[in-house]
Amino acid sequence: MEKLNGAKQVVRVLEDLGVDRIFGYPGAAVTDIYDELFDSKITHVLARHEQGAVHMADGFARCTGKVGVALVTSGPGATNTVTALATAYGDSIPLVLITGQVSTDLIGTDAFQEVDTMGVTRPVVKYSFLCKKPEDIAKNIRKAFYIASTGRKGPVVVDIPKNCQNRSYLFDYEKKSDISIRSYNPTVFGHKGQVKRAAAQLIKAKQPVMLLGGGVVQGDASEVASKIARRLNFPVVTTLMGISAYPTTDRQYLGMIGMHGLYEANETMHNSDLIFAVGTRFADRATNMVAKYCPNASVIHIDVDPASISKTVSANIPIVGDARTVLTQIDKELDELGQKEPADLSGWWSQIEEFKKKNCLKYAKKEGMIRPQEVIETINRISNELKLNPIITTDVGQHQMFSAQYFDFESPRHFITSGGLGTMGVGLPAAIGAKFAIPDANVFCITGDGSFQMNMQELAVCRKYKLPIKIFILDNSVLGMVRQFQTVFYKERYSATNLDGNPDFVKLVEAYGFKGIRITDNDKLESTIREVLMAKDEFTLVDIITDTNTKVMPWLRANGSMIDMMLNEE
Amino acid sequence: MRQIISILLENEVGALSRVVGLFSQRGYNIENITAAPTEDKTLSRITILTEGDGAIVERITKQLHKLVNVIKVSSQQDNSVDIVEREILFVKVQAVGHTLREEIKTLCDIFKAQIVDITPELYILQYVDTSFEVDRFLKAVSEQAEVVETVRSGVCGIFRGEHSLHS
Numbered sequence: 001m002e003k004l005n006g007a008k009q010v011v012r013v014l015e016d017l018g019v020d021r022i023f024g025y026p027g028a029a030v031t032d033i034y035d036e037l038f039d040s041k042i043t044h045v046l047a048r049h050e051q052g053a054v055h056m057a058d059g060f061a062r063c064t065g066k067v068g069v070a071l072v073t074s075g076p077g078a079t080n081t082v083t084a085l086a087t088a089y090g091d092s093i094p095l096v097l098i099t100g101q102v103s104t105d106l107i108g109t110d111a112f113q114e115v116d117t118m119g120v121t122r123p124v125v126k127y128s129f130l131c132k133k134p135e136d137i138a139k140n141i142r143k144a145f146y147i148a149s150t151g152r153k154g155p156v157v158v159d160i161p162k163n164c165q166n167r168s169y170l171f172d173y174e175k176k177s178d179i180s181i182r183s184y185n186p187t188v189f190g191h192k193g194q195v196k197r198a199a200a201q202l203i204k205a206k207q208p209v210m211l212l213g214g215g216v217v218q219g220d221a222s223e224v225a226s227k228i229a230r231r232l233n234f235p236v237v238t239t240l241m242g243i244s245a246y247p248t249t250d251r252q253y254l255g256m257i258g259m260h261g262l263y264e265a266n267e268t269m270h271n272s273d274l275i276f277a278v279g280t281r282f283a284d285r286a287t288n289m290v291a292k293y294c295p296n297a298s299v300i301h302i303d304v305d306p307a308s309i310s311k312t313v314s315a316n317i318p319i320v321g322d323a324r325t326v327l328t329q330i331d332k333e334l335d336e337l338g339q340k341e342p343a344d345l346s347g348w349w350s351q352i353e354e355f356k357k358k359n360c361l362k363y364a365k366k367e368g369m370i371r372p373q374e375v376i377e378t379i380n381r382i383s384n385e386l387k388l389n390p391i392i393t394t395d396v397g398q399h400q401m402f403s404a405q406y407f408d409f410e411s412p413r414h415f416i417t418s419g420g421l422g423t424m425g426v427g428l429p430a431a432i433g434a435k436f437a438i439p440d441a442n443v444f445c446i447t448g449d450g451s452f453q454m455n456m457q458e459l460a461v462c463r464k465y466k467l468p469i470k471i472f473i474l475d476n477s478v479l480g481m482v483r484q485f486q487t488v489f490y491k492e493r494y495s496a497t498n499l500d501g502n503p504d505f506v507k508l509v510e511a512y513g514f515k516g517i518r519i520t521d522n523d524k525l526e527s528t529i530r531e532v533l534m535a536k537d538e539f540t541l542v543d544i545i546t547d548t549n550t551k552v553m554p555w556l557r558a559n560g561s562m563i564d565m566m567l568n569e570e
Numbered sequence: 571m572r573q574i575i576s577i578l579l580e581n582e583v584g585a586l587s588r589v590v591g592l593f594s595q596r597g598y599n600i601e602n603i604t605a606a607p608t609e610d611k612t613l614s615r616i617t618i619l620t621e622g623d624g625a626i627v628e629r630i631t632k633q634l635h636k637l638v639n640v641i642k643v644s645s646q647q648d649n650s651v652d653i654v655e656r657e658i659l660f661v662k663v664q665a666v667g668h669t670l671r672e673e674i675k676t677l678c679d680i681f682k683a684q685i686v687d688i689t690p691e692l693y694i695l696q697y698v699d700t701s702f703e704v705d706r707f708l709k710a711v712s713e714q715a716e717v718v719e720t721v722r723s724g725v726c727g728i729f730r731g732e733h734s735l736h737s
Contacts, residue, residue: 119584122584122591123591183640183641306635311632
């Protein structure tokens with residue numbers, strides 16, 4: 001058996017697990033690992049902040065389904081990753097974070113750059129390991145990959161003390177890769193009886209709706225979900241995280257549900273008699289008040305996480321299992337039942353067509369002023385024309401909701417957004433991660449002037465690697481989402497939402513050697529965006545000065561049902 | 571409703587803190603907790619006494635089950651006939667004067683409690699029973715004598731008959 005030191009084992013096990021790129025930031029407690037990386041075929045991307053590094057790994061994971069990997073040092077290196085870990089945890093994204101730790105003999109002594117990494121990260125990770133001896137390293141990293149990428153996915157931390165990486169201590173490298181953890185056996189197959197009951201109910205439903213969540217995207221279940229939706233002729237809606245699970249231009253697709261969901265999507269949910277929910281956890285933003293939620297609907301709920309079933313909305317037919325596997329079982333069961341033609345849902349569909357007539361995304365264009373909706377519509381239209389099929393990353397706020405409402409997606413893993421945690425600052429690093437993962441993809445970061453400044457230091461990574469991503473800042477000089485709350489609920493008392501003091505974003509990217517363009521007039525919007533999107537191999541930042549007073553609509557009223565919506569009156 | 575939750579889990583770094591963390595993180599209350607390795611030293615068994623209705627307890631057990639280290643979780647209503655539960659109590663009381671010392675001794679005889687340490691001024695009493703009975707005993711003692719300090723082990727429970735957390 002090959003004998004390797006601890007640091008080398010870290011690198012070797014990552015290589016053996018098929019990792020070719022990691023994101024990170026060095027420091028005293030990981031210098032041995034960084035030294036070994038120097039000779040490895042794994043390429044390391046040096047972020048400018050540990051949070052950025054982990055968001056990059058997260059973006060990498062979201063658009064490929066592979067485990068994203070990040071490496072940081074102890075103490076502040078580790079604490080800087082907490083928001084990014086929580087972001088991945090919030091959306092069940094598989095990633096492994098390797099953190100350095102002070103030597104085992106110093107643990108607990110308040111040593112330099114010592115922090116209880118396992119303790120600090122515990123509530124925001126799926127699991128964590130502390131390697132107390134060098135021999136734990138390879139085994140724990142393999143387990144971390146296994147835990148991160150199975151069941152309900154999530155981030156896993158592996159904390160490795162400095163002395164365990166010691167270059168002079170050589171020991172056996174275990175090459176074997178079979179992992180079994182006695183206490184961890186995620187359910188894959190759905191219970192047969194439940195699958196039968198579900199299939200029978202699907203056929204009988206008169207006013208059904210299929211609700212797809214992030215689990216469909218992350219569980220690679222889009223194809224079979226679409227197949228079932230089509231054979232049953234069910235209307236399809238998605239949560240924010242489920243966007244791109246189903247082709248948005250399809251006749252059966254009604255859009256996103258929830259707080260800023262589409263009128264027709266929320267109405268269809270509310271009036272349904274059966275919710276066929278897959279890979280969603282009925283989060284508060286997606287249900288509004290649970291007591292008033294979809295009063296006539298029974299619920300079939302497929303989820304890999306038993307704790308997510310009947311947590312808020314109780315399920316009539318719960319099925320625990322992997323989304324793709326269970327949907328495939330249901331598809332087969334529909335065959336068994338001889339289901340060929342969809343049931344006659346014409347009455348239901350004509351009701352839905354009425355909902356659609358509300359045209360809830362309409363807005364008034366104004367001369368000399370750019371509406372944020374207009375920007376997204378324009379980018380979307382030109383992308384479609386040019387067949388760019390972009391990967392869209394967003395930050396959090398109004399631009400995020402407009403992106404969710406107005407963009408079209410033909411295939412899954414193309415909409416990358418922080419849904420669960422709602423992390424401002426994820427957009428740019430996630431775009432970087434996505435671009436590294438799929439170099440041929442057109443990657444657009446849609447952001448706001450607030451969010452962008454939360455991780456804009458990562459422009460240096462774009463510069464270093466000449467990454468041709470496009471950044472569109474919907475720049476309204478305010479924190480738009482909070483401000484719209486203040487407008488409606490706080491008598492227009494705009495406390496701390498004015499972003500006076502913003503830099504000149506065009507000059508900012510020029511400092512990084514990039515081109516920046518500012519659009520202030522809607523006359524120039526179409527032509528400029530077209531120009532930018534045509535130049536595929538260029539990095540461009542487009543700073544678009546948008547209307548400050550535009551509100552995201554529809555907007556669910558707090559403590560109401562899914563149809564207690566405020567609508568755009570324009 | 572008081573519930574006893576029994577958890578069998580792997581003895582890994584941070585396993586206990588994950589269990590305890592889950593309770594505080596999700597706003598569940600721990601009334602008392604005991605934890606110790608089982609006959610298999612790689613496993614620990616934790617018994618937690620908590621308060622909550624059926625739905626909350628189901629949620630807690632699901633969340634506990636989701637923890638990577640946890641092998642098995644089971645819950646029973648406190649004082650249920652399906653479970654043998656015991657708690658140990660030590661209570662140190664002022665015991666000065668012949669009459670008082672006799673009275674405390676009699677009380678212990680009635681409850682089948684033991685006096686496990688004696689000084690000229692103090693007794694330490696030991697009592698083992700269900701949490702409910704421990705409460706009763708403690709009340710009786712404090713009515714009789716001045717309590718200096720008490721310590722309770724927290725509840726420890728096991729299923730009657732064939733039902734086992736290990737199976």
